[in-house]
Structure formats: C-alpha cells, structure tokens
Amino acid sequence: MSTFDSLDLDSRVLQVITELGYETPSSIQAETIPTLLSGRDVVGQAQTGTGKTAAFALPILSNLNLEAKKPQALVLAPTRELAIQVAEAFQRYAAHLPGFHVLPIYGGQSYGPQLSGLRRGAQVIVGTPGRVIDHLDRGSLDLSELTNLVLDEADEMLRMGFIEDVERILRSVPEKRQVALFSATMPNAIRKISQSYLNNPAEISVKNKTATATNISQRYWPVRGVHKLDALTRILEVETFDAMIVFVRTKQLTEELTEKLRARGFSAAAINGDIAQAQRERTIGQLRDGRTDILVATDVAARGLDVDRISHVLNYDIPHDSESYVHRIGRTGRAGRSGEAILFVSPRERGMLRSIEKATKQSITQMELPSVDAVNDQRLARFAQNITDKLESGGLSVFQGLVEEYERTHDVPAAEIAAALASMAQGDQPLLLQPDPEPVEKQRRAPEREITGSDSAVFRVEVGRRNRVTPGALVGALANEGGLSSKRIGHIDIRDEHSLVELPSEIPEDMLRKLSKTQVAGRGLRISRAEGEVLERGGGGGRSGRDKPKPHRKGRNSPRPAENKRPARERG
Numbered sequence: 001m002s003t004f005d006s007l008d009l010d011s012r013v014l015q016v017i018t019e020l021g022y023e024t025p026s027s028i029q030a031e032t033i034p035t036l037l038s039g040r041d042v043v044g045q046a047q048t049g050t051g052k053t054a055a056f057a058l059p060i061l062s063n064l065n066l067e068a069k070k071p072q073a074l075v076l077a078p079t080r081e082l083a084i085q086v087a088e089a090f091q092r093y094a095a096h097l098p099g100f101h102v103l104p105i106y107g108g109q110s111y112g113p114q115l116s117g118l119r120r121g122a123q124v125i126v127g128t129p130g131r132v133i134d135h136l137d138r139g140s141l142d143l144s145e146l147t148n149l150v151l152d153e154a155d156e157m158l159r160m161g162f163i164e165d166v167e168r169i170l171r172s173v174p175e176k177r178q179v180a181l182f183s184a185t186m187p188n189a190i191r192k193i194s195q196s197y198l199n200n201p202a203e204i205s206v207k208n209k210t211a212t213a214t215n216i217s218q219r220y221w222p223v224r225g226v227h228k229l230d231a232l233t234r235i236l237e238v239e240t241f242d243a244m245i246v247f248v249r250t251k252q253l254t255e256e257l258t259e260k261l262r263a264r265g266f267s268a269a270a271i272n273g274d275i276a277q278a279q280r281e282r283t284i285g286q287l288r289d290g291r292t293d294i295l296v297a298t299d300v301a302a303r304g305l306d307v308d309r310i311s312h313v314l315n316y317d318i319p320h321d322s323e324s325y326v327h328r329i330g331r332t333g334r335a336g337r338s339g340e341a342i343l344f345v346s347p348r349e350r351g352m353l354r355s356i357e358k359a360t361k362q363s364i365t366q367m368e369l370p371s372v373d374a375v376n377d378q379r380l381a382r383f384a385q386n387i388t389d390k391l392e393s394g395g396l397s398v399f400q401g402l403v404e405e406y407e408r409t410h411d412v413p414a415a416e417i418a419a420a421l422a423s424m425a426q427g428d429q430p431l432l433l434q435p436d437p438e439p440v441e442k443q444r445r446a447p448e449r450e451i452t453g454s455d456s457a458v459f460r461v462e463v464g465r466r467n468r469v470t471p472g473a474l475v476g477a478l479a480n481e482g483g484l485s486s487k488r489i490g491h492i493d494i495r496d497e498h499s500l501v502e503l504p505s506e507i508p509e510d511m512l513r514k515l516s517k518t519q520v521a522g523r524g525l526r527i528s529r530a531e532g533e534v535l536e537r538g539g540g541g542g543r544s545g546r547d548k549p550k551p552h553r554k555g556r557n558s559p560r561p562a563e564n565k566r567p568a569r570e571r572g
Helices: 010-018 027-037 052-063 080-093 109-121 129-138 154-159 163-172 188-197 228-238 251-263 276-290 321-327 347-360 372-393 398-410 414-426 472-483 509-516
Strands: 044-046 071-075 104-106 125-127 148-151 176-185 202-207 216-222 243-245 270-271 293-298 309-313 339-345 456-461 490-494 497-502
Touching: 010 052, 010 080, 027 044, 027 052, 027 202, 044 052, 044 080, 052 148, 052 176, 052 347, 071 129, 071 163, 080 104, 080 243, 080 347, 104 109, 104 129, 104 270, 109 129, 125 129, 125 472, 129 472, 148 163, 154 163, 154 188, 163 188, 176 188, 176 309, 216 347, 228 372, 243 497, 251 270, 251 293, 270 276, 276 293, 309 321, 321 347, 339 347, 347 414, 398 414, 398 509, 472 490
Parallel strands: 044 176, 044 202, 071 125, 071 148, 104 125, 148 176, 216 339, 243 293, 243 309, 270 293, 309 339
Antiparallel strands: 456 497, 490 497
C-alpha cells in the first residue's frame, strides 16, 4: 500500500496532509496523483466521497508557481455549493504555501467581489461553467497562462445542461494544458469530450469498496442551535455506552475537547500523532480495562486501534471522505457485537453526508438530541444512586455526628443541612440543565427530493428562445438564486417569447418575488404560476432539449459560430 510520502508531493503540501491526519491515500488518490504529477491527462470514474478533490488538488498545488498571479488552474463544478467546497479544500491543503490564492466564481453572487478577486490575482479559479463564460466574455478572466483544467462531476454538468459551456471553455484554454475529467458515470457525451479534448488520457476507474457492517447502527445529528460540545455532553449523559471514541480533525482539538469533557465529569483521554508510543499504549490499556471511557482521537492516532468494549464511535468533526468514515466507525461492532455510530453534520456538510450514504449504500438516520428533561432525569437518578451507594458503603458515623450537632446547636432541619452539603459537593457546576430557549419560528425548507406530478406545478418565466436562453441557464439561475437543488427542477419547455418550468408546488411567494428579479440572458425571469398553459415534456434527463443548438466540434481550438455567442449574464 502506498503512502503520501511516496507520491512525490511538495513537502509543504505533504506537511498539511500529515497535520490533517491523512494516513494512506484512497484508491483514486493513489492512482491519480502520480499520473497528474507526471503531466498526463486523466479520466477518472469515481463517486463523490472517494477523495477525488484531494486527488487533483494536491498535484496542482505541488506544481504551482506562487510568484505568478494569473490563473494557472481552473476547476469547473456544476453547482456553486461544490465550487465553494472545492475552493475551501484548496485553501486547506495550501495552508503552508505563502502567497497562494484561490477564487470561487459562480452565478447568484454579485460580480463585484469576483472582479476584485480577479484583479488581485489568484493561481486557482473554481467556478461554475456559466459564470466562467461570463467572465471570459467580459475579459475579466485571463486563461492565457492556464496549465491545468479540471472537470469535476462532468456527468452532473451534462445533466444540468452545461455541456456546451464546458466545451466552449475547453476551446478557450491554451492548447498545451493538462486536463483531468472526473465523473461518476461515463455517458456517451462525456466520452466524446474525453476523446475530443484530452490527450491520450490515463483512464482510472475506482469502484467503491466502502461498506459498513450491518451490525452498526448509524445516526446523524444536524448541528444547529446547541453548541457541539453541549450536544456531545447530552449524548454522553443519556446514551448508554460502554466505551466511546470521539473523532476530531486536529491534534489541538483532541487536547482541548478532552479537558472540557474532564471538567464536566467524564473519564476522557486524548491520543494524537504527537503522543509518544508508550503513552499511547498506556491510554489504550486504560480504555481496554475500563479506567477510561472516552477516547478523543484523530484518524492517524486511531490507526490499528482494536478494543472490544468500544460500543460507540462519535464523529465530532465529519471526515473528509467516505473511506475515512468507514474506517472510523469500524472501530465499533467488533467480533459480531452491535455498535453505534453518530455523526455531527453542519448545514454546509450535508453534501458530504449524502456522499457517505451513497458510497456506503446505507441510509444514516437523523437522531433527536436528548432533551433537557431527559438529561435532568439522568442527573437526578445518578444523584440518588450516589446517595444510596454511599449509605451502603458505611463509614458515615463521624459525619452523621457533625450533622446532628449542627442540627441541635443551629436549630436547622437535617434536610436543609443535607441540601447545603450537596450544594457544596456540586460546586459551581449546576446540577440541572436550564430549559432550551424557545425556538424562533422560521420557514422550514422542504426536504430535497425528486419532484413528481403530485407535488409539482408549472411556472412561467418571461425569457424564451428569442433571448437565446438555454435549459442550463435556467437551472443555474433557479438553483443559485432560489437555493433549489437541481433534483427539484423538473421539465423545462422553452418557447419563443417565454418558457415553462416544472417546480415544487409549495414554493412560497417571497421566494417567487426574489426569483422574479433574477437576470437570465439579460432579462428578468419575472416568474409566476402558469395559468392554463400545458408544459410539453421533452427528453434529456427531465429538461426539454428542443431549443438546444447542435454541438459544434470541428477541433479543439476552432471558434464558435457567431450566431451561438451569448452575452454576459447571471447563470450557474
């Protein structure tokens, strides 16, 4: 098995990988990184969650000229959420590269910050196809010194109607450049792009071998309102567990979280890459024999850890990829025993949750955080049990005499004296949790799912074929401005003066007003519910393809026909 040390990465990039707790490269990383470092084009077939972002980001960062300010790498992503996620990954991996800048550009955001960022200079641009073309048309994006182009989730860009934009960008970049194309599936249109625009690419196909044991129950808690530490405390107080590993991302957090748990009365210990082997073995021995119940660890520190009494694994920080998740939760459920896995997921990490579910082919159930009443019931029960245990242990005669003497001389009931002694023993830590504050009423978004005829409605937008609008432009605008998943945008019927779009029927009026102001093809959508018009359903994965111009493929750098040029506009 290869290691990151053997992949010839820049030493500063390798340092970050070590600090992040990465142990060995995933399958896609082990095959892709050496190929890209050698300068060869790549076609990679891999699901999201297999670590493919690092597979292309690490070699790009290792070969950057940090003195140059013009873009040297361009990553195309189908959605603004993925563009932001990829840009953040580049920033994280470049922590020790002075002078590095990455800039995400996508529709739905004003041009001002993007234009400022482009003027300042960035070595890596991560963008959605429509907005990249807009900047090319404006002359604000200079790709003359581009050396690397990545097409991330190419099949999703095809499904969203962006493939013509992708081809135009491919024709706009220098002929001598390295291209990496990643796609979960390989439809004919994606294979044609590979054959037309990539130079003798290495084909790398990684099938997910990630699987979780069926005897491990998996749950997640959506991080909101309650702080993660408070949420962890509630779970530890109410959940019945034997021993638990709490996984965090950084060495520093292992120490900080351990101290906070100890201050709250839990038996916790930390292990990380800085801890000496002898101390590591002592800590694991204490976990094994029951002197420690909670181990706070990084991925690299937990390598080879096998303790039968571990009943729970809690992912305090979500892992970077699905393979890491599988390795983490595999620490429980050993030798046929049942195990519990809990995952904390922030709103921005929901995509990673879906990737883990897809890769492991298992659904992760949302859990309810233990209520204040449940926590307080447990605390009161423990308080009563502690009294019982102490009474049964005996040896209280001295203290009993002191209490009786105090009761006689101060004329204070024994119950009040006992309460004062209990308060002294409790210290500054409150015995009971305070009730949660009343939640602020907010509009709840409907769960993302494929829309069907029973929960969809037809909407009219005031742009059509004469405005040269495309299904991809409409999808991008609706997704970026309205926050709708592309899965929730159904069929699109583009007509001469307007278009009809199938959307969820429950869209609130305030969102419709916001969408109405969105610019597509230089015009406002002015979206409204269609009255009396019937949407004609075309092919192409739920989008009507009747208005799409035929693809133009005369060569890598051949110009696009003049009639197909489109003005700058708000798009995905």
